[in-house]
Amino acid sequence: GIQVEQSPPDLILQEGANSTLRCNFSDSVNNLQWFHQNPWGQLINLFYIPSGTKQNGRLSATTVATERYSLLYISSSQTTDSGVYFCAVHAGGTSYGKLTFGQGTILTVHP
Amino acid sequence: DSGVTQTPKHLITATGQRVTLRCSPRSGDLSVYWYQQSLDQGLQFLIQYYNGEERAKGNILERFSAQQFPDLHSELNLSSLELGDSALYFCASSVTYSLNTEAFFGQGTRLTVV
Numbered sequence: 267g268i269q270v271e272q273s274p275p276d277l278i279l280q281e282g283a284n285s286t287l288r289c290n291f292s293d294s295v296n297n298l299q300w301f302h303q304n305p306w307g308q309l310i311n312l313f314y315i316p317s318g319t320k321q322n323g324r325l326s327a328t329t330v331a332t333e334r335y336s337l338l339y340i341s342s343s344q345t346t347d348s349g350v351y352f353c354a355v356h357a358g359g360t361s362y363g364k365l366t367f368g369q370g371t372i373l374t375v376h377p
Numbered sequence: 378d379s380g381v382t383q384t385p386k387h388l389i390t391a392t393g394q395r396v397t398l399r400c401s402p403r404s405g406d407l408s409v410y411w412y413q414q415s416l417d418q419g420l421q422f423l424i425q426y427y428n429g430e431e432r433a434k435g436n437i438l439e440r441f442s443a444q445q446f447p448d449l450h451s452e453l454n455l456s457s458l459e460l461g462d463s464a465l466y467f468c469a470s471s472v473t474y475s476l477n478t479e480a481f482f483g484q485g486t487r488l489t490v491v
Contacts, residue, residue: 362433
């Protein structure tokens with residue numbers, strides 16, 4: 267099956283810093299989503315981005331499908347950005363739905 | 378709020394028992410997915426239903442079963458529970474069965490088996 271690798275595994279920032287999280291995947295995809303899992307365990311949708319670039323406030327994401335990677339940018343980080351960031355993909359060519367998740371990047375933002 | 382509702386939020390039960398987790402998908406979504414998140418296995422796909430029919434199975438144990446009802450809500454039944462079944466169980470929903478559209482997750486049910 268498709269493999270998803272996220273880097274870095276851990277990231278520690280001071281408030282106000284910028285960061286880039288990376289997601290590499292091993293096959294073509296027709297769905298790529300970024301999620302933030304907050305300290306209470308909720309999985310919050312950040313972006314649905316199988317290709318191209320999107321921005322939402324301080325967050326933006328870019329997926330280069332031909333090179334099989336996606337990047338999540340967080341600018342001017344805040345303590346509320348802390349949590350785990352997951353990339354999840356759905357392999358192209360399959361007729362049913364299954365998101366395969368990466369292992370996540372644990373982000374800690376200190377005040 | 379994702380629009381996907383899961384109940385209960387927390388569940389504590391003893392080994393050997395049986396529990397039922399419930400999920401109501403977003404309005405208009407026909408597909409429901411169940412995932413298990415444990416510390417050592419990460420987020421694992423369990424099973425998918427589309428419009429009442431099982432569509433795909435992942436790493437779901439034989440002690441676990443699920444169904445989707447005519448009103449599209451879904452239930453995940455876990456029986457003969459073991460300590461290792463303690464995990465966060467998520468339900469997700471989407472419009473289509475092929476996941477070429479965005480999936481939305483509920484807030485999860487945290488199951489603790491003691």
